[in-house]
Amino acid sequence: MVENVSVGLLGLGTVGSGVVRMVEGHQEELLHRVGCPVYIEKVLVQNLEKERACVIKPELLTSSAEDVVNHPDIDVVIEVIGGIEQAREYILQALNNKKHVITANKDLMALHGAELLSTAEKNGCDLFYEASVAGGIPIIRTLVDGLASDRITKMMGIVNGTTNYILTKMDKQNLTFEEVLKEAQELGYAESDPTSDVEGIDAARKMAILASLGFSMNIHLDDVEVKGISNITSEDLEYARQFGYSMKLIGNARKDGGKVEVSVEPTLLPDTHPLASVQNENNAVYIYGEAVGETMFFGPGAGQLPTATSIVSDLVAVVRNMRLGVNGKSVVAPQFEKQLKQAEEIEGKYFYRLHVKDEAGTFSALTSVFAENQVSLEKLLQKPVDEDGVAEVVLVTHTTTKHQNEQIYQQLRDTGIVKVIKSHYRVEGGA
Amino acid sequence: MVENVSVGLLGLGTVGSGVVRMVEGHQEELLHRVGCPVYIEKVLVQNLEKERACVIKPELLTSSAEDVVNHPDIDVVIEVIGGIEQAREYILQALNNKKHVITANKDLMALHGAELLSTAEKNGCDLFYEASVAGGIPIIRTLVDGLASDRITKMMGIVNGTTNYILTKMDKQNLTFEEVLKEAQELGYAESDPTSDVEGIDAARKMAILASLGFSMNIHLDDVEVKGISNITSEDLEYARQFGYSMKLIGNARKDGGKVEVSVEPTLLPDTHPLASVQNENNAVYIYGEAVGETMFFGPGAGQLPTATSIVSDLVAVVRNMRLGVNGKSVVAPQFEKQLKQAEEIEGKYFYRLHVKDEAGTFSALTSVFAENQVSLEKLLQKPVDEDGVAEVVLVTHTTTKHQNEQIYQQLRDTGIVKVIKSHYRVEGGA
Structure with a gap:
């Protein structure tokens, strides 16, 4: 020995x-x-x-x-x-x-x-x-050993401390992204070139690693669809709160049948979701296993x-x-062929904040874009904005596919009635 | 092989x-x-x-x-x-x-x-x-492997689903303990004889197991101080909320130097504590390691x-x-001699709800009981109750020892000015 x-x-x-x-x-x-x-x-x-x-x-x-x-x-x-x-x-x-x-x-x-x-x-x-x-967080050991006998179908992670710190501060203190980023850089919580963190690339790397292990597939960084937090505004956070959501940069890995999707994007979580209460620079990984159900692992992400x-x-x-004398036995190279979902197979709910022309017929023209794509709405709010002849419409769809949502996005962008799509996020929850 | x-x-x-x-x-x-x-x-x-x-x-x-x-x-x-x-x-x-x-x-x-x-x-x-x-929750494997190189000094757990379900319902729906227990029994969330759950015994067993492992000492069920939730009232939860706390049945295991304390008792957690957001029948274990800092493991407690x-x-x-061919190697019998803290060595903050005589001098007589024991107060609230000549005083102490707190409790009970100690809980947080 x-x-x-x-x-x-x-x-x-x-x-x-x-x-x-x-x-x-x-x-x-x-x-x-x-x-x-x-x-x-x-x-x-x-x-x-x-x-x-x-x-x-x-x-x-x-x-x-x-x-x-x-x-x-x-x-x-x-x-x-x-x-x-x-x-x-x-x-x-x-x-x-x-x-x-x-x-x-x-x-x-x-x-x-x-x-x-x-x-x-x-x-x-x-x-x-x-x-x-x-x-x-001993998350890799948990995936390898603790949940070894379970079939993991969903992993969601807050895996970047800098962005979670920024979003927490923006939300609690009603500050802009730029203000908080500056403060975070001064405190050493954000790097002088923050791109990798705020654009979600750091989180995407971690999700590629987690998804590879949890689904036993060779998920590459390029397979992860990435969107960062730099365009999130105070208004978005305000509406999120009003609708009962928290905004988080969520790494999302799901498996249905043999096919997977992996993304990192700003996501609205219902306040009751275990990840919604993860504050400041903390990290957490939420795992859904067929047998075990919901588990979550919370801790410092770095340091x-x-x-x-x-x-x-x-x-x-x-x-x-x-x-x-048993080294190399627990190194498990990916077992399954990688199969990524197509946009038609990715399901989600979506949040839109739109500036529309404040005139008769706008509302029905707007809702008909969703109706034509067979997407119904779960939440809808309209209010005037200071700008002349403009109203703000905020809505959350029921569950639809990424493909349908992309079509809606394009149609909204191209129609005359929507002046500008102010923001557009994925929403967690629902069937 | x-x-x-x-x-x-x-x-x-x-x-x-x-x-x-x-x-x-x-x-x-x-x-x-x-x-x-x-x-x-x-x-x-x-x-x-x-x-x-x-x-x-x-x-x-x-x-x-x-x-x-x-x-x-x-x-x-x-x-x-x-x-x-x-x-x-x-x-x-x-x-x-x-x-x-x-x-x-x-x-x-x-x-x-x-x-x-x-x-x-x-x-x-x-x-x-x-x-x-x-x-x-793969908590034992985490303690044995994941945190193996760290020195664990604190473990807090919501380790009984039934009591957490009851407290969540009492709090959210403003129901009494008896009402929720009855409902929980009908739904099969509580047993027909709920004593082991609601009196904290089930949680105490689990804390004995966790403390034995985390501190590598042979902690026996009898070493765990236990208090259940059956006396918690809607008023207590109301005041807890007002003060920014959530009431949870918390298993508490701490180590200072070589000495440990293990208890299970209703505890007021600041709303910002990671355990405060654990709802319904879920379980969670919060671990503090000298190196890793705060981690928490959340999941279904049973099923x-x-x-x-x-x-x-x-x-x-x-x-x-x-x-x-390596069985028996990871079975580790406790390494350290068990040393339990004395009441003088156990620190905490405490919540009191008192009914006192509503007359001149009461307030100063009351606060002098704390002052004489060198305990200062962090929060204090007085309000009249419907009963004639009675006022309700709710307070939270600064950090003190269990011993000092026991002395205060006795003096309050024996003094003429306090008519009845309506409730009395530990409060988490602070130095």
């Missing part, structure tokens, strides 16, 4: 430092959990001379990745440098050298997950990535310690497997 | 039938997950002739437990008969016969968990009990399918371990 385990770390930023601190500071607990000591052997850094937040012996540092991924004594490589191409190369090299790999890299897993997992499988290595999805905790949990799992 | 696995079932009630249906109906998925077929070999029933909800070959049924626990071919015994003494005996016998055991029996695990776990460890057998705590799902997940884990 393996009597001690050596770990190589790629990267020593905030998460890497957290991992070092947890591994060095919890030696006794680790020993008790895995039965043998775990050492940090080498750490790849960019600059050997830089001051560090964590205490680490200088001789452990290296500026050459080769010293980690080719090191003969290193058993486990933890990748926390981020980025795509270099990280991919290092991980492939490590796996081909029969080293187990733990990564927090969602960008990489969303793009190259299938390749990396099959390389791990081929080499009999573990490749764990709990930290890539929702820092502090140094939550992410480091997930990585160390993965490390414990790898070391246990090493001691038992 | 093990090439097929035989399962014996003790009990064929609703949960047992669910397990049979899932094992028989998911053969292909099971095969894929564990790599070998899993058969049901024998099922203990009380009455061989009874009509059954699930299709099962008559020759599999037996009315003798010996046919299951001593059966030479049976590898895994699933106990779903409930009760204490007989179940304990069967499980001990099965473990001593080197059979792995899965149980959904919280009563048994809360009382005899330590004995059963050490018997399992001694025999190199798995003893899994995910279904015993919160039917559909045939959620419970059967948890059992089948445990079965998958047992079979995987069998195939790898």
